[in-house]
Amino acid sequence: MNKMVLRGLALYVFIICGVASASPQPLQTDSVGSGSLLLRGVEGEGLIAAPTLDTDVSIDVTAMFARVTVTQRFQNPSPQWAEGIYVFPLPEDAAVDRMRMQIGERTIEGKIKERDEAKRIYKQAKQQGKRTSLVEQERPNIFTTSLANIAPGEEILVKIEYQQLAFRDGRFSLRFPMVVAPRYIPGAPLKIEEEVKIQSGSGWAFDSALVHDASRITPPVRKPGESGTNRVTMAVNLMPGFPLAKVESAYHPVKIEQQGVGEYQVAFAEGPVKADRDFELHWVPASGSEPKAALFTQQHEGRNYALLMLMPPGREVLDRIATQRDITFVIDTSGSMGGESIRQARQALLVALDRLRSGDRFNVIQFNSTTSALFPMLVEASTHNLATARRYVASLQANGGTEMRPALNAALGSDRDRSRFHQVVFITDGAVGNEDALFALIKARLDQSRLFTVGIGSAPNSHFMSKAAQYGRGSFLYIGSTNEVQQQIDTLLSKLDYPALTDIELQLPEGVSIESYPNPIPDLYLNEPLQVVLRSEQPLPDSVVVKGKFANQQWQSRIGLGNQSQRSGVSVAWARQRIGHLMDRYRSVNEIEQKSALRSAVVQTALDHHLVSKFTSLVAVDVTPARPVESTLKQHALKSELPAGWKYDKVFGMAKTATPAQLQILIGLLLMLGALLIVRFNKRWS
Known part of the structure; x- marks a missing residue:
């Protein structure tokens, strides 16, 4: 026996x-990558890689507006018909308003629909064998596209267009993300029974109790040594409307050709680049050509829209903050910060410590899976305490999870002397999936503090950086290289050295009503102009008065509206800001009726302006059935890159799950x- x-x-x-x-070894539906095409079979056998040919990015910049077309080329190399899914990043302020799908000789234009209706249209067309595509927003900076009934051997072109403003922090710039960095997902995974019912995403993470859509925002990553590379080409047509002193790329070598007066062509110097870090371009006006103010207007469907730039008081008007201040530095030491990111963060914090003044108080908080502070309370910026802090910062290493909530609680919740300014400088890559919960915490605990975020690394979570700074009534900046640490930290701390212009409001002539955003207008910091978009049923007045306070002193300035520049896209900029404002309110309320009303307002605004939002999607359907009824769908897939400077084992460690065969x-x-x-x-x- x-x-x-x-x-x-x-x-x-x-x-x-x-x-x-x-x-x-089929990838499961928890394995879709950033910029990756996954071809899903009707048998549910899993997903096998499909190669991408290339991604072409075309950017046209006119004045302060950037119009971007992203063309992603994929190919179905299999002999079977296919359904495709891919996940990709866009800027957090992108107003996505057009999608075209090109399969073979046929081009299909996307239409904006309410999200549930768009899904229903897509599913029905897919079942009928019709070519169809669907673009959905998961986060303001993460999108998902689905393609169904792709013929064997066909090349697929997906063209997505969006608009964004190319001016921030007092300088002209644009940022194009190329990879969705892995997110840390807090909370226990949902039970299998619930997961089967609600998990419609394709990420490597399970939906969790704290991040219900985790499976939709966690693309897989190509392991070190694995074959294949996602590559991107770039063409920027720069027409700012004034002569430039310089044009520079922060992280990629570029070639720049001047085509004429005030027109420049920018492209990658060595052809396609690996899609593992964000692309950032800056341009500086020639001396004497700096714009002192800007006003763009548009008439759209009987309404008047305007975008105006508010200029803060200059350095000569402001006095340095005389009141002594408290600064809490918070540094992310989680696993995603491993490698180059933690070196940048340490250097940034050391530079910041050197800028502290006599009379300032400070503390340093680090967080990963746990949170700890250097000192039990805020301490004087003495020679001894600063030396202790420098040794502490130099010893910090990256490891563990990204439990951000306790760190924010510690930074914002400490007992403070209300006669002193309290400023929090938060240094992180923002690689978290529970952004909404963190925004709610910041809003609830901020009080009179101010929160400034510093985005670290090659692919920071720009949605978290900008929105956390908004809720924290501060500002944000990025550091993607150790070469720019000194300049960026100097810029940040210069803002902290001067009082902000607060309690800002626009005063218009009697009888003129407007709907303006952001609302309320955030604080204005030194050398950091702010764009305000507005809509009015009446003709715009000749001028508007801007009122505010700095250092408890009243301040006001009159802005003339006579020198207007007509410009398409102003209404889109207004609608994008309005949707962001409504979504902020949607996140902050709990009553079902209020949420329903705000959701309806988002949907109506998005439909009116043909914009993708959390609740609206672009869907395209070819009315002619293409796939024979007897043909089934098969699968292909592609992995994305690990962001440059990241360490794979620091982020993922040992694999969380085994494939069925391994099991x-x-x-x-x-x-x-x-x-x-x-x-x-x-x-x-x-």
């Missing part, structure tokens, strides 16, 4: 190993071991 058991076990292991080696092998080996123990036990007692 023992021989029979052993022979049976040997046969079982042989079969299991054979199945595991002969079967392809079968493990079960088989455990059974074999158990059976051998039984045989040995029987021998011993026989």
Whole structure:
């Protein structure tokens, strides 16, 4: 009998190993990557890689507006019809208003629909064998596109267009993200029964109790040494409307050609680049050409829209903050900050410590899976305390999870002397999935503090950085290289050295009513102009008065509206800001009726202006059925890059899950071991 058991076990292991080696290792639906095409089979067998040919980005900049077209080329190399899914990043302030899908000779234009209706249209067309595509927003900076009924061997072109403003922090710039960095997902995974019902995403993470859509925002990452690379080409047509002193790329070598007066062409110097870090371009006006103010207007469907730039008081008007201040520095030391990111963060914090003044008080808080502070309370910026802090910062290493909530609580919740300014400088890559919960915490705990975020690394979560700074009534900046640490931290701390213009409001002539955003207008900091978009049913007045306070002193300035520049896209900029404002309110209320009303307002605004939002999607359907009824759908897939400077093992460590074949092998080996123990036990007692 023992021989029979052993022979049976040997046969079982042989079969299991054979199945595991002969079967392809299909990715499960928790494995969709940033900029990756996944071809899903109707049999639900999993996903196998499909190559991408290239991604072309075309950016046209006119004055302060950027119009961007992203063309992603994919190919279905299999002999079967396919459904495709891909996940990709866009700027957090992108107003996505157009999608075209090109399969073979046919181009299909996307239409804006309410999200649930768009899903229904897509699903029905897919079942009918019609070519169809769907673009959905997961976060303001993460989108998902689905493509169904792609013919064997066909190349697929997906063209997505969006608009954004190319001016921030008092300088002209644009940022194009190329990779969705892995997010830390807090909270226990939902139960299998619930997960099957609600998990419609394709990420590597399970939906959790704290991040219900985790599976939709966690693309997989190509392991070090794996073959294949996602590559991007870039063409920027720069027409700012004034001469430039310089044009520079922060992180990529570029070639710049001047085409004429005030027109420049920018492209990557060495052709396509690896899609593992954000692209950032800056341009500086020539001396004497700096815009002192800007006003763009548009008439759209009987309404008047305007975008105006508010200029803060200059350095010569402001006095440095005389009141002594408290600064809490918070540094992210989680695993995603490993490698180059933690070096940038340490250097940034050391530079900031050097800028502290006599009379300032400070503390340093680090967080990963846990939170700890250097000092039990705020301490004087003495020579001894600063030396202690420098040694502490120099020793920090990156490891563990990104439990941001306790760190924010510690920074905002400490007892403070209200006669002193309290400023929080938060240094992180923002690689978290529970942004909404953190925004709510900041709003609830801020009080009179101010929160400034510093985005670290090659692919920071720009949605978290900008929105956290908004709720924190501060500002944000990015550091993507150790070469720019000194300049960026100097810029930040210069803002902290001067009082902000607060309690800002626009005063218009009697009888003129407007709807303006952001609302309320945030604080204005030194050298940081702010754009305000507005809509009015009446003609715009000749001027508007801007009122505010700095250092408890009243301040006002009159802005003339006579020198207007007509410009398409102003209404889109207004609608994008309005949707952001409504979504902020949506996140902050709990009553069902209020949420429903705000959702309806978002949907109506998005439909009126043809914009993708949390509740609206672009869907395209080719009315002619393409896939024969008897043909089934098969699968292909692609992985995305690890952001430059990140360490794979710091982020993922050991794999969380096994493939079905690997699981079968493990079960088989455990059974074999158990059976051998039984045989040995029987021998011993026989």
